[in-house]
Amino acid sequence: MKYLVPLLFMLITGPALAQQDFLSNQEYKHCMQLTRINPEQAFEKALGWQDMGGGLPARHCAAVALISLEQYVQAAERLEVLAKDMPDDAPAGIVSDLLGQAGIAWHQAEDLDKAFATLSAALKLSPNHPVLLTDRAAVLVDGGKMWEAVDDLNTAIETNPYDTGALLFRGSAYRQLKSYDLALQDLNRVLELDSDNGEALFERGVVYRLTQKPDLARADWLKLIELHEGRPIADLARRNLEKLDLKAE
Incomplete structure (x- = not known):
C-alpha cells in the first residue's frame, strides 16, 4: 500500500x-x-x-x-x-x-x-493535509481525473513545498498529461531536494525519452541503476534502457 x-x-x-x-x-x-x-x-x-x-x-x-x-x-x-x-x-x-x-x-x-x-x-x-490530498489525488488518477488530481497535488505542495512525494506524483501526472515542461520542473525540484531519488530519475528519463532527448534519458537511467541496483525501479530502468538502445540501432 x-x-x-x-x-x-x-x-x-x-x-x-x-x-x-x-x-x-x-x-x-x-x-x-x-x-x-x-x-x-x-x-x-x-x-x-x-x-x-x-x-x-x-x-x-x-x-x-x-x-x-x-x-x-x-x-x-x-x-x-x-x-x-x-x-x-x-x-x-x-x-x-x-x-x-x-x-x-x-x-x-x-x-x-x-x-x-x-x-x-x-x-x-x-x-489541506498534504498526505490526505496526495492519497485523494491517487484515487482521482485511477478514476481518470488527472487535472482534478493535479489540483489536489497543487494544494498539497502549497502546504508543504518540500514534499518530494507530492512533487514526484505531480511530475508523473504532468508527464501523463503530456505537459512535459511542467513535469520536468517538478522532477528537477525533487532531484534538487533528493539527488538519489530513484523514482524521480526514472520519471525524468521517461520525459527525456518522450521529448527526443535519448542521451539525457540514458544518463538518468544509468545513474538510477548504479544507485538502486536490486530494486524493481532499477530493473524497470534497465528494460527501458534496452529499448532505448535497440531503437538507436
Missing part, C-alpha cells in the same frame, strides 16, 4: 482512551509492529486483546492487520466505524487519520467512489 499514516499513540487522548495505562500503550505499539511482521498473528492478538477490554486501540490494530492481510473491505469498514466511535473530544486529526486509512483501504479494494468520499470526509476535518 502506498501510505499508512501512523496514529502515534492515539491511546493517550480523550477520556475513553485515557483509561489505558502505560502497559496498554506498549501493547498497542507491539501489536502495530506485529502488523508489519506477522499480520495474521497481529489480528489474532488484537481480537484477544479486544475481548480483554483493549477497546479502541485493539480495534485499530485489528483493522491495520486486515490491511496487511489484503482484506481491504473489512479493514475499511472497521476503520470507518472506529472513526465514528471516537470520543467527542478526540482531536480532529486523529479522526481524520482513521478516515484517511479507511480511504486508502477502499482504494486498495478498488472502490474509487468510497475511497474518494472517505478521503474527502477526512479532508473536511483536516483541510
Whole structure:
C-alpha cells in the first residue's frame, strides 16, 4: 500500500482512551509492529486483546492487520466505524487519520467512489493535509481525473513545498498529461531536494525519452541503476534502457 499514516499513540487522548495505562500503550505499539511482521498473528492478538477490554486501540490494530492481510473491505469498514466511535473530544486529526486509512483501504479494494468520499470526509476535518490530498489525488488518477488530481497535488505542495512525494506524483501526472515542461520542473525540484531519488530519475528519463532527448534519458537511467541496483525501479530502468538502445540501432 502506498501510505499508512501512523496514529502515534492515539491511546493517550480523550477520556475513553485515557483509561489505558502505560502497559496498554506498549501493547498497542507491539501489536502495530506485529502488523508489519506477522499480520495474521497481529489480528489474532488484537481480537484477544479486544475481548480483554483493549477497546479502541485493539480495534485499530485489528483493522491495520486486515490491511496487511489484503482484506481491504473489512479493514475499511472497521476503520470507518472506529472513526465514528471516537470520543467527542478526540482531536480532529486523529479522526481524520482513521478516515484517511479507511480511504486508502477502499482504494486498495478498488472502490474509487468510497475511497474518494472517505478521503474527502477526512479532508473536511483536516483541510489541506498534504498526505490526505496526495492519497485523494491517487484515487482521482485511477478514476481518470488527472487535472482534478493535479489540483489536489497543487494544494498539497502549497502546504508543504518540500514534499518530494507530492512533487514526484505531480511530475508523473504532468508527464501523463503530456505537459512535459511542467513535469520536468517538478522532477528537477525533487532531484534538487533528493539527488538519489530513484523514482524521480526514472520519471525524468521517461520525459527525456518522450521529448527526443535519448542521451539525457540514458544518463538518468544509468545513474538510477548504479544507485538502486536490486530494486524493481532499477530493473524497470534497465528494460527501458534496452529499448532505448535497440531503437538507436
